[in-house]
Amino acid sequence: MTQDQRRTRISRRRFLANGAALGAALSPAQVARAAVSGPEGAAAGMLPMPAMRDALPPRPSIEDPGRSLMDSGWRFHLGDIPMPEIRGHGWSYNSAKAGQAQGAAAMQYDDSDWPEVELPHDWAMAMPIEETANVSQGYRRRGFGWYRRALRLDPQDRGRYLEIQFGGIATNATIWFNGSVVAHNWSGYTSVYVDITDLARYGDDLNMIVVRVDAQSMEGWWYEGAGLYRHVWLVKRDATYIATDGIHADPRRGPGGAWTVPVTATLGNIGTRSAAVTIEATLIDPDGRMVATHTAAGTVPSLEPMDVALTLPVATPGLWSVDRPTLYTLRTRLIRAGRTVDERTLRIGFRTVRFDAATGFHLNDQPLKIKGTCNHQDHAGVGVAVPDALWEWRLRRLKDLGCNAIRFSHNAIATEVLDACDRMGFLVMSENRNFNTSPDYIAQLQWLVRRDRNRPSVILWSVFNEEPMQGTPAGYEMVRR
Template identity: 50%
Template sequence: MRERLSMDKDWRFHLGDPVQAKESSHKAVYGHAKAGGSRGPAGIEWNDNEWDTVHLPHDWSYRQPLDRENGVPDFGYYPRGIGWYRKKFKLDPADKGKQLLLEFDGIATHATVYFNGSILERNFCGYTSFVVDITDRAYFGDQPNLLVVKIDATVSEGWWYEGAGIYRHVWLTKTAPVHIVHRGIWVSPIRQVAGRWLTNVETTMGNESEAAVEYQLISRVAQADGNILAEELTNGSCGAGQSAVITQDLPIEDPALWDVDAPHLYKLHSTLVVNGEEVDTTVTNYGYRTIRICSDTGFYLNDRPLKIKGTCNHQDHAGVGVALPDGIQEYRIQRLKDMGSNAYRCAHHNPTPELLEACDRLGMLVMDENRNFDSSREGLRQLGNMVTRDRNHPSVVFYSLFNEEPLQGTPIGRKMVKRMIRAVKKLDSTRPILGAMNGGVMEDEGTVDVTDIAGFNYMNGGYDKFREKHPNQPIIGSETVSAFSTRGNYISDNNRQIFDSYDREKASWGNSVRESWKTINTRDFVMGTFVWTGFDYRGEPTPYEWPSVSTHFGILDTCGFAKDSYYLYQAFWLDEPVLHIVGHWNWPGQEGQKVKIMAHTNCDEVALYLNDILIDRQPIDIYEQYEWDVAYEPGTLKMEGYQDGQLVKVSEIQTTDEAHTLRVETQKPVLAGDGRDAMAVNVYAVDGQGRFVPTEQSKVSFSMKGSGVILGVGNGDPNCHEPDRAEERSLFNGCCQLIVGSQAGEEDIVLTIEGNGLQPVSYVIPVQPAEEPPFVPSIDERYINNWLITQEIAEARPDPNVTIHPTDMNSWEKVDVSFGALQMLRGASGYVIYRNQAPVSDVEGSGRPYLWFHSISGDVEIYVDGRLQLKQFILWPESLEVPLQGVELKNQVTISVLIGITPDMYSPGIQGSVSIRTK
């Protein structure tokens, strides 16, 4: 049956190309040209004992010191470079005959994947998931498998912080030879009439066995509680080495629809049966929903008009770079949902699968975006990869083929888009397609009128003109706003490279929040917006460069702390009353000076009070809002919001005392003790009365006990250069954040936070017992592979230390001893010599090294550098320890094993792996 195991734990990592001696001998060159012959860090004998041990997801870039001199502003001044990952693991002999797939969810950037000494895959996109079939090359039993990934992150695909490394999950999937193929399920519900739906299921099964098979495919539709609603059984046959596509329609009456407010999910259970035995099962999550676009009235979800209230987002987060734990994906989507957002643009690349799963669960529409505008074979492969991976997600409602491409308004771009659209429609014809364009929309021979939707990046004044020319073309603001603000700051300062928060600072090409939303919301034919951006992100520190290392565009900062514009969007996007005061009321020594105060509200009237004295009462235009200049006087500033003359909301800010201690808020109430869960822990400075102190900037330190670990820290300051991998962080305008990950265990986490002049706080994070998900453990033993053996059995005892000429590839044969005894030795009489070379100077451990033969028999003599180490007659195969006596521990020693053979020996020779260990 199918198994899916995590490969995330215990990789060896080396930053940069390891130093290795140049090998120019005929033996080295000849061997490297053979299957499994990779040498150096891609080879099994390479010593990685001094390499770091890391767990995935892993991003090495943000862990390096910032580099102003050599760094690139677009990348946030973080170095990238080259890195190597190695993982040694064993497979059970019971896995022989199974199909074995390695699935990489994402590697930044260009990756070369080696397996057991051979290159099996190269991947050229940092955002594309890909699969490596290791079925033919896997070892089983004692012999370890070696997976090596070399990553060249000097190559960039974007103009933002992209990270570097294996920054998403890696999986090992084991299936029977007859199985449902990878991504072989596509569920496409089709609405009929009167609440009736057909669950159209397309299943691709593969037969990697050596004979034709008769199969039975059973598909069952189940509710979230497991209740089976429909079932269909299909019989068929499939030839050896062939695949078959099975189409089924399962009728459903009145399913609960997936919607942004009620994201109901269903499960498809697929079971493949051969000769009465279940050989494979898979479970696919999906939902029932309809989408429709109209050039006059916009977007419809389940026949309900829905204005798209979306944000554009890159994929990094404070503390962890682009290597986000799954729990942080959920945290980010929930923060956007709480703001009133209903849509997420994956800018400018397809995301990690866990983000789409969070969008499915939480009810967030998704624009899934292709990274590279490319109609070549490689470009279409990347595009198809996105579609086949993501098409079962009900949250995905748009495919975007490109973003702001110079060819978007040209005949060449038109031909490219047509080819790309054909490729997508062949795989999924149910979702509309667009390109995110910053020009070229009025060109007759461009791309805009061959896509389903016209995507407008900015061009805020161009909607009406475009509609006059293309009245039947739906329009969406695929990227809008680009406003600047710095969280908790209310005075712009070019010297400090910070912005105020009154929705007036914006990029030259952009608009304020209010301008953009008014333009879009007052035009029914514009189906909605995707604001640049939901979160601040590393890199592209527009309009400044150093010391700014991240952007100012976000509605939330890099930690997910809300800026004031967050509440303006709530006023626009939520139905409930919203009333937020823009500003704080801590201005010591500035009594009598004017302080700008602004309302972000959807109330139609607001009254402003200072220390219970009415200052003003004003009607509010929702697209303009209102602001006051108020003479500062310590105390309480209060707003009252009225709707149709009725008081519906009150908000106030107070002058606080100095910070006294810290308040802790966690993303969720408990952490699962499964070794994979994670949560955001937000820390706020408060005074003695527990009131938030928005001006506190002191540094705080963290310590932790229990089943948890600090994965990273941040504070949302776009100009902060403190490391994210640390146990301390400065508060920025009163806030900072930890990312806490779980370790396998059940011990509650006790987090202690201290700061200069602040009362220490101890906070308990409950840990809920949870089973650790199945994973593939790593091993650290040093193995000696690629033995040579004399091709002919000598009648007379030969010199075991005979010299091998460097060009002699014919008197000796290369063998892999892990496969067991050589057939040619059984029933023979005479002598053979095994020969190998291995380093013993760098064996891990403090004791004396020894050779460990997993299985060996015969009249055995073992020599190291010509010195006899052991002489022993072994009738039956057994394991053997050989201490290295009188051997210089150096980079390379020569190991010779002379085996005397007689016809009555059951299984002579080395017939199992050989490793170097220490005692």
């Protein structure tokens, strides 16, 4: 080894730290400029990008017309804010009551000096690179953070079902709404749906959303980020409504080759009386032609969920495949007193999958070699707060490489990514994060399956990854459950 070689040799730790520092130095604006630079920019040493396109990517379909994006208007505080020490009987009494959260969770807490942030937001990307920090987390310390956001609801929203949907919070979180704890989050990869109907205020009487995030908690041995790193949505629905993730539509091929689409709608009702309703399901082909429509009636009790089911016959649909990902539109309407009060629009695909010990995987009865990758969700420059357009770029790059399958390692991925997988023709292994049979963690697995059960891209479910207990009697019993 020459003297120059000894002088330039660096350790793996230093190499990774330098790489992380380079990612931090690239701002989202620089990444965006590189994204449109084309091959010439790549040749000049910029980030490698696919060729420029003349058209915008397909606009995502509006699945739920009652949802509106709530990514702006958030205030953020880096670091924890201890709760005040409660003293005296009066203070102790009041603090134990609904709506009386203390400290930074209180309704009237002064957050005027907190900076505003736009979601998705990964605060760990702004943390310095430290040689003594955890290599698995990118040499960045994550810590704690707080978010607050005021919300004004129109007086006309009174009497409607209201919900806030958090796409993903890294990692553990406590959520308050108007001074009351409304949810705890035990995973950085599952969504959190919060029913705020009973606590909502209207007009100039503002609502306050508060989220305390504990990013010290780790679920993986990779970069996990910190904060509200996926989209947040506000949902407004009629008093009688279709529940979130409440449409199950799984196309089935019968013994004679004819297809059907069994449709089950899970309904809710916040009214004081039962509601007589009709469900109307309509299947539309890729050219906009109606293929089938059917209705079914039911009565939804007050404050109790109810399922209404029907079946659509489809003789010879176009099949979904990795080379031709044909998607049909399923529009499900909830009708009450002759008026549509809620609806969902899903993209579904007709396909069969099976594995054979001798010939391997078959898609639509044809053998297909699965050529896939394992992908984590972080990206240089943005951490885990990956813009939807950047995800679409990554998937296009994988297609260019000949990839037809993805295992999202090792957790639930954002719904916007799965939308693109359905549209672009990827086979997906949808993976659970925590191998644990306690109620909180079983609920995470149930949420994953319920959310992704209609997708043609999802062909496999994974309950764990590389678990030391997987070959033990205890591991066997856990999987059985």
